[in-house]
Amino acid sequence: AYLARINATEPMIRAFLHLTPDAALAAARAADERRRKGQSLGPLDGIPIGIKDVICTDGVPTTAGSRILAGFRPPYNATVIERLLAGGAVPIGKLNCDEFAMGSSTENSAYQITTNPWDTSRVPGGSSGGSAAAVAAGQVPATLGTDTGGSIRQPAALCGISGLKPTYGRVSRYGLIAYGSSLDQIGPMAWTVADLALIMNVIAGHDPRDGTSAPIPTPDYTAALTGDLRGLRIGIPREYFVEGMEPGVEAATRAAIEALREQGATLVEVSLPHTKYALPTYYIIAPAEASANLARFDGVRYGFRAEGETMWEQIEQTRGQGFGPEVRRRIMLGTYALSAGYYDAYYRRAQQVRTLIKRDFDQVFAEVDLLATPTSPTVAFPIGQKINDPLAMYLSDVCTLPINLAGVPALVVPCGFSEGLPVGLQLIGRPFDEATLLRVGDAYQ
Ligand code: GLN
Numbered sequence: 001a002y003l004a005r006i007n008a009t010e011p012m013i014r015a016f017l018h019l020t021p022d023a024a025l026a027a028a029r030a031a032d033e034r035r036r037k038g039q040s041l042g043p044l045d046g047i048p049i050g051i052k053d054v055i056c057t058d059g060v061p062t063t064a065g066s067r068i069l070a071g072f073r074p075p076y077n078a079t080v081i082e083r084l085l086a087g088g089a090v091p092i093g094k095l096n097c098d099e100f101a102m103g104s105s106t107e108n109s110a111y112q113i114t115t116n117p118w119d120t121s122r123v124p125g126g127s128s129g130g131s132a133a134a135v136a137a138g139q140v141p142a143t144l145g146t147d148t149g150g151s152i153r154q155p156a157a158l159c160g161i162s163g164l165k166p167t168y169g170r171v172s173r174y175g176l177i178a179y180g181s182s183l184d185q186i187g188p189m190a191w192t193v194a195d196l197a198l199i200m201n202v203i204a205g206h207d208p209r210d211g212t213s214a215p216i217p218t219p220d221y222t223a224a225l226t227g228d229l230r231g232l233r234i235g236i237p238r239e240y241f242v243e244g245m246e247p248g249v250e251a252a253t254r255a256a257i258e259a260l261r262e263q264g265a266t267l268v269e270v271s272l273p274h275t276k277y278a279l280p281t282y283y284i285i286a287p288a289e290a291s292a293n294l295a296r297f298d299g300v301r302y303g304f305r306a307e308g309e310t311m312w313e314q315i316e317q318t319r320g321q322g323f324g325p326e327v328r329r330r331i332m333l334g335t336y337a338l339s340a341g342y343y344d345a346y347y348r349r350a351q352q353v354r355t356l357i358k359r360d361f362d363q364v365f366a367e368v369d370l371l372a373t374p375t376s377p378t379v380a381f382p383i384g385q386k387i388n389d390p391l392a393m394y395l396s397d398v399c400t401l402p403i404n405l406a407g408v409p410a411l412v413v414p415c416g417f418s419e420g421l422p423v424g425l426q427l428i429g430r431p432f433d434e435a436t437l438l439r440v441g442d443a444y445q
């Protein structure tokens with residue numbers, strides 16, 4: 001049924017870069033067989049899942065939305081894929097994204113433009129735009145995305161679905177093509193928060209193959225969905241209602257926060273004073289890490305290789321032709337920020353400010369259990385509107401970037417519409433307290 005739905009809608013949505021229908025049908029039949037015998041592997045057994053194309057899948061093309069990885073088939077699965085398979089889930093294909101997850105609209109993909117199912121003249125958000133659009137169009141019940149500065153949450157908001165960026169270290173990054181290694185997290189995207197909880201139960205937890213994976217136990221996220229919000233203190237940080245936010249977005253967000261109060265939560269106005277430095281700090285740290293991570297794409301080891309007389313010429317041509325304009329811009333920015341003479345002024349300074357941003361969260365979480373904010377200052381914007389204006393594009397993530405700098409978890413749930421397009425409420429939690437976020441999001445839904 002899902003394959004039929006994909007066939008019917010893909011000409012309009014263009015969410016998938018690669019489909020594996022035969023393997024998916026075989027896996028689904030095996031799951032049916034298990035169910036008949038009463039040997040089901042759990043709640044995800046037989047459930048189709050779409051995978052963002054920055055996550056390595058054994059023998060299945062993995063491009064990160066980049067020409068430089070055209071033809072690359074990883075020889076192994078990411079840990080999240082191994083865990084989904086062990087839980088019976090059925091990977092059905094690879095989803096479009098901004099090249100190396102750099103962007104907020106999925107327009108930076110080297111392959112195709114994914115549309116927003118609510119209005120196909122608009123972007124689905126990004127960089128996990130394929131993952132969000134596929135769920136919103138009913139092509140799959142759930143997907144995996146990744147979030148370095150908002151890439152699960154902003155597209156979830158713009159496509160009217162739910163998405164979770166777990167705490168840094170909660171979900172293994174082994175087998176994720178790295179963008180900003182100190183910021184990247186894999187997380188689930190689905191219609192409902194209850195579905196996110198089911199997927200977290202399968203993918204979360206310590207992995208010895210990822211040195212930054214947290215060696216701590218994970219709770220049962222489904223059991224956490226009690227529906228009870230009484231006694232919870234929810235902080236409303238005034239800095240997140242930024243200038244230039246669309247009035248309809250602010251109104252829908254405030255109405256959702258009021259609904260949480262009616263369900264028994266206490267609202268507290270709070271301040272995170274270093275919020276205004278998050279965007280410039282992120283755009284030093286993320287490109288700096290990206291410039292180092294992307295050095296491995298030299299035309300020798302993976303995918304695409306251009307011609308060249310000498311070794312250096314070949315590398316130069318491969319990288320010049322293989323990377324798109326936004327990726328080249330980030331490599332230039334990052335290399336500049338890390339170069340001798342500028343390192344102290346930019347990179348070290350950004351690391352110091354990152355600590356101040358993290359401390360804002362530590363302080364506020366001594367007072368409240370979670371925070372509620374808008375996700376994106378706008379609803380889904382028209383395709384082409386921001387693609388030639390990088391600064392306007394970077395502003396899309398002004399409400400989501402600070403969360404990655406602090407490493408804390410955040411959940412987005414749909415909270416109504418502005419001018420006919422979906423708006424998402426962002427709930428931000430204490431480190432490793434995804435359970436409270438899921439509980440609140442589920443009770444709201
Ligand atoms: N839009 C931000 C960027 O381009 C965040 C992307 C992400 O979270 N992967 O870096």
